[in-house]
Amino acid sequence: MKDALNSQREVILSIEDITKEYHMGEIIVQALRGVNFKIYQGEFLVILGPSGSGKSTVLNIIGGIDQPTAGKIIYKGKDISGLKEKDLTKYRRSSVGFVFQFYNLIPNLTAKENIQLASELSSNALSVSDLLETIGLADRGGHFPSQMSGGQQQRVAIARAVAKNPEILLCDEPTGALDFSTGIQVLKLLKEFNKKYKRTVAIITHNAGISEMADRVLYFKDGLVDLVTVNDNPVDPEEVRW
Amino acid sequence: MILFLKAIRSIWRHKWAYVSCIMLIAAGIFMYTAMGAAAGALDAAAQKYYKNNRLADVFATAVNVPGSELSALERIDGINELQARLTCEARVPVSGNSKIIWLRLISFDTDYEGVSLNYPDINGLPLEKQNDIWLNHQFAEIHNLQIGDKLSVIIDGRFVELNIVGLANSPEYVYALRDATEIYPDRETFGIGYINIRDLAQLLNSPNMYNDLSFSLENGFTFDEVKQQIETVLEPFGMTGLYEAADQMSYTMVDAEVTNVKAMSGTMPLLFSGIAAIVLFMMLKRIIEQERTQIGTLKTFGYTNREILLHYILYGLFTGLIGGIVGVGLGNLSVEYIIRLYTEFFTLPDISNTIPPQLALQGIAIATISGIIGAYFGARPAVKLNPAEAMRPPSPPEIKGDILKYLPFVRVLLTSRGSMSIRNIQRTKARSLFIAVGIMFSFGILAVMSPLMIMMTDIIMAKYQYIEVFDAKLSLKQPVAAADAAAQAMKLSGVTMAEFVRETPVELRNGNLKTGTVLMGIKPGSYLYNIYDDDKKIYLPVPDKGIILNSFTADDLNARPGSKVMLTSPFDDEEIPIYVQDIIHQNMTSYAYIDYDLLHEIFNQPKLATAVMVMTNDMESLKSKLDETKNVSTITDTYTSAENFMEMMNSYSSMLWIMLILGSAIAFAIIYNSSTISLSEKKREYATLRVLGLHIKEVCEISNFEYWLLYALGCLLGVPFANLLLSGLNTMLAQEMNGLSIPARIPLWAFGAAAAGCMAAMILSNLSSKKTIGKLDMVDVLKERE
Known part of the structure; x- marks a missing residue:
């Protein structure tokens, strides 16, 4: 039944036999050992796994900031695994939005300018003022990162990531540096983006609680997808507990 | 010890950044030591030379001072010793050399017992026989003249053969300029020769007459205290110059060079070391920011702030020390070359060509201190953090006062x-x-x-091309009637045009500001000498009511066009008022200009010429003819x-x-x-x-x-x-x-x-x-x- 459900949805990105090896001095570390999975249009995906399981590596590869040692990444029918740097940049520019654990806002740009920075890159950008409104910081657009709390900074980081109106929003431990209630606010925002703009959101986390709000959960272990589960009834972000 | 090892590894990791700092410091210390050593060596050698060879305290020149007047000079209160000499300029004809070569003959009193004033360094035989001469080393060397050779010179149009019996350099000619119009010493065209005073008096037909006087002063006396009295004695005999050692041409040039090189050797290293210290400061600040967690860890182990600060200061100390040593090494390698460059222009015995250990140590100390200062200020803020704070990531840099708020138009763009x-x-x-x-x-x-x-x-x-368009200028020993001067010059073979000018040294005063200059009287229709300023604007004919001043002279006098200045001529003590008509900027001349007729009118003198400018199509012939001419003191060949x-x-x-x-x-x-x-x-x-x-x-x-x-x-x-x-x-x-x-x-x-x-x-x-x-x-x- 789950397969039947998935077969009705459009695959936006497909990971096929991806491996990734790192050379650390004389030691070769196998971060991914032949990973296969698909990401569907408009789904809310959570990738779970302990440290060193390969979840961040796969996110970086999907995001076009790292390349696999072998295997294919098919984005909308096109293999992006062998793209040159220039084309990978184009891919990141138009198709992917990133949210980081430590926000990575540009310290000498205000909240509004940080969002503008991304919106200037896209011809299909979302309205900066609407986004500020959505993240609840319309009155703080002129504040610099140093003048905002961690939660506010992460909200700006999400707005910046979605400002380009990307197909996929990739989030690396987006609540990792936040307290519980701020984390919930951030998750609500991600869900809102997923629903309102019908965009795909993929979150990697070691926080199993978050998986309850996902449409689908991928469990990573030792560089492989260990388990895939589908939530028939994903919970509301406000109901998530950890 | 472990911290030391950490420092060495960290420096190695950022080696290229440290290398660039080391090179900056080394460049500064190289200049400090090499130029400082050169200036110090030049100064020390000159001072030793002046002292050992008894450079006089006061110098005077006059047309002819009878020997009978010398006692009056010796009696002046404050005069310790008087040296009376004869000097003259002789032409040296050198076959195959088209340049005009001058030899300044200076009389030497062989009867004087002991070390006379301005005593030359002599290497050779005494001046025993008639027409024996000592030549200065550089002149002899460049003309390949040796002891035992004969040297033909032309004195007042007469050929005289001199016997070279020795080589002698003078403390008065360390920087041997022939006159104030020369820019640098030319050892080929100007030499010094010492000749027995009896022989020179005979050659010049001036028995018991002198034209060059030197004085040493008694302790406690200054030039100003004896100046007036010397002037009083010498003025009736055509005094042409009176100055103290500090204003003596060679002394001034040596002094200026030493002062400038010392100033440069003092400022350049400051500049370089300062830049290096700032770069080091920025670099260490950044490295320490990156090592923030390490600092926190060290502190949790129990390392004190002082120990950690000293650890980072070690980075600066290392950079400064190595930079200093490299700089001193480079300085030591090049100081010999710099001294050799100096000896091209300055003739000094016993000039040292090594860096004194004290200077080397100072250089290394300056470098090390700059390194330590840079490191100290770079390390201080991070070291002050408490361990827990150091272990946390730094908060985002704070933006204080947004500059773009104040520049809305820029922000829009x-x-x-x-x-x-x-x-x-x-x-x-x-x-x-x-x-x-x-x-x-x-x-x-x-x-x-x-x-x-x-x-x-x-x-x-x-x-x-524009100002001195003549081929040669003949300066005359004695002024002659203007019409005669040009006519005589036109008779010389190859001369196609001749014009005369009158040049007179004058003193100008504006209020209490005074300066000396040469006043050039030019005829309205002058073709061979033009007055152009630096923008090639011509100022001829000279206005017939006032003078044109060079901007340097005008600055000295704080004069403007229209200012009334007072002019004192050598012919009369009375001041003559005259208006400044124009001020011009000329880079290579420092004359004041006046209409030729006006000059004679205000001086109330017959119309005379002191120099003749000529165009010629046969320079060689002109030079050879002039060897026979008595009244020409200098020939300036423009080419x-x-x-x-x-x-x-x-x-x-x-x-x-x-x-x-x-x-x-x-x-x-x-x-x-x-x-x-x-x-x-x-x-x-x-x-x-x-x-x-x-x-x-x-x-x-x-x-x-x-x-x-x-x-x-x-x-x-x-x-x-x-x-x-x-x-x-x-x-x-x-x-x-x-x-x-x-x-x-x-x-x-x-x-x-x-x-x-x-x-x-x-x-x-x-x-x-x-x-x-x-x-x-x-x-x-x-x-x-x-």
Whole structure:
């Protein structure tokens, strides 16, 4: 039944036999050992796994900031695994939005300018003022990162990531540096983006609680997808507990 | 010990950044030690020479002083010793050499027992036989003359054969200029010869007469205390000069050179070491920021703030010490070469060519202290953190007062990336200012130094093509009737045109400001001498109601056009009022100009000429005829003068190149080091931008825009700085090169060249940044905890 459900949805990105090896001095570390999975249009995906399981590596590869040692990444029918740097940049520019654990806002740009920075890159950008409104910081657009709390900074980081109106929003431990209630606010925002703009959101986390709000959960272990589960009834972000 | 090991490994990890600091410090210490040693050696050798060879305290020249008057001079209160001599200029005909070669013959009293005043260093036999001569070493060497050779000279039109019996150098001619119009010593065309006073008196037919007097003063007496009395005795005998040792031509030049080199050896290392200390400060600040967690860890182990501070100071101490040692090493290698360059112009015995240990130690100390200061200020803030704070990532840099708030129009024009650039400057104000000031220095050095050779050549060309258009100028020993002078000159073979001028030394006074100059009287229809200013504007004919002053003279007198100045001639003590009609700027002449007839009218004298300017198509014939002419004291061949000057400029060109290379190196070192540090600080931001989808080029634009803004600011500041530098250079040149100046305006193209030079450094640095940004590993950078 789950397969039947998935077969009705459009695959936006497909990971096929991806491996990734790192050379650390004389030691070769196998971060991914032949990973296969698909990401569907408009789904809310959570990738779970302990440290060193390969979840961040796969996110970086999907995001076009790292390349696999072998295997294919098919984005909308096109293999992006062998793209040159220039084309990978184009891919990141138009198709992917990133949210980081430590926000990575540009310290000498205000909240509004940080969002503008991304919106200037896209011809299909979302309205900066609407986004500020959505993240609840319309009155703080002129504040610099140093003048905002961690939660506010992460909200700006999400707005910046979605400002380009990307197909996929990739989030690396987006609540990792936040307290519980701020984390919930951030998750609500991600869900809102997923629903309102019908965009795909993929979150990697070691926080199993978050998986309850996902449409689908991928469990990573030792560089492989260990388990895939589908939530028939994903919970509301406000109901998530950890 | 472990901390020491950590320091060594950290330095090794950032070795190229330390190498650039070491090179900056080494460049400064190299200059400090090499130039300081050269100036010190020059000064010490000169002072020792003056003392051992008893350079006189006061010098006087007169036309003819009878021996009977000497006792009156000796009786003057304060005079300790008097030396009376005869001097004359002899022409030296050298076959195959078209230059006019002069030998100054100075009488030597062989009967004097002991060491006389101005005693020469002698190497050879005594002056025993008639017409024996001692020649100065350089002159003998360049003309391949040796002891035992004969030397033919022409004295007052008569050929005289002299026997070279020795070589002798004089403390009065360390810097051997023939007269005040010469710019640098030419050992080929001017030499010194000592000859027995009896022989010279006989050759000049001046028994018991003297024209050159030197005095030593009794302890406690000054020149001013004896000046008036000497003047009173000598004036009836045509006194032409009276000055103290400090104003003696050679002494002044040596003194000016020592002062300038000492000043330069003092300021240049400060500049370089200062820049190195700032670079070191910025670099260490950044390294320490990166080692923040390590500092926290060390503190949790129990290391004290002092121990950690000392650990980081070790980085600066190491950099300074190595820079100092390298600088002293380079200085030691080059000091011999610098001294050799000096001995081309300055003739001094026993000049040392090593760096005194004290100076070397001072150099190393300056370098080490600069390193320690840079490291101390770089390390202090991070070391003060408490351990828990140090273990946490730093909070985002605070932006105090948004500069773009005050520049709304600029904000509208800028993209977010543009705003980032502007705020990056605001965020690192001190570093941005440092970069702008660094560019300003380089811009200034390049703008002044790059056109110098061309400016000098232009001055020479202007002088000989526009002002002094004659082929030769014959200066006369005694003024003659003007009409006769030109007519006699026209009779000389090959002369196609002749004009006369009257040159008279005068003193000018405006209120209580006084200065001396040469007043040139020019006929209204003058063709061979024109008065052009630096903009090639002509000022002929000279107005018949006043005088034209050179701007240097006008500055000395604080005179303006229309000012009434008082003029004192050598013929009369009474002051004559005269108006300044015009003030002109001329770089290679320092005359005041007056209408020829007006000059004679105000002096109430018959119309005379002191020099004749000629055009000739046979210079050789002119020179050979003049060997027989008694009343010509000097022949100035314009072609040879220009050629000599260009030769001297060529010898300076290597120095100019060094300055140009240093100028560019400073720019590159500052921009490169600053951008490397800046990149290291911002790599997380740049990686984020790359993840957002910005191309490498777009990320580079942020950093480039920031640096181009600072470049523009540096260049803007560089324009007044270059003018300031030029004015300093002019002051130095005026002291070292006898009144020569370079144009007060830097040509536009030189500013362009300076901008291009700094731009080259910017582009190199930007390319290097681009390479680093291109190599940024987004995954690594973003997972790093800042």
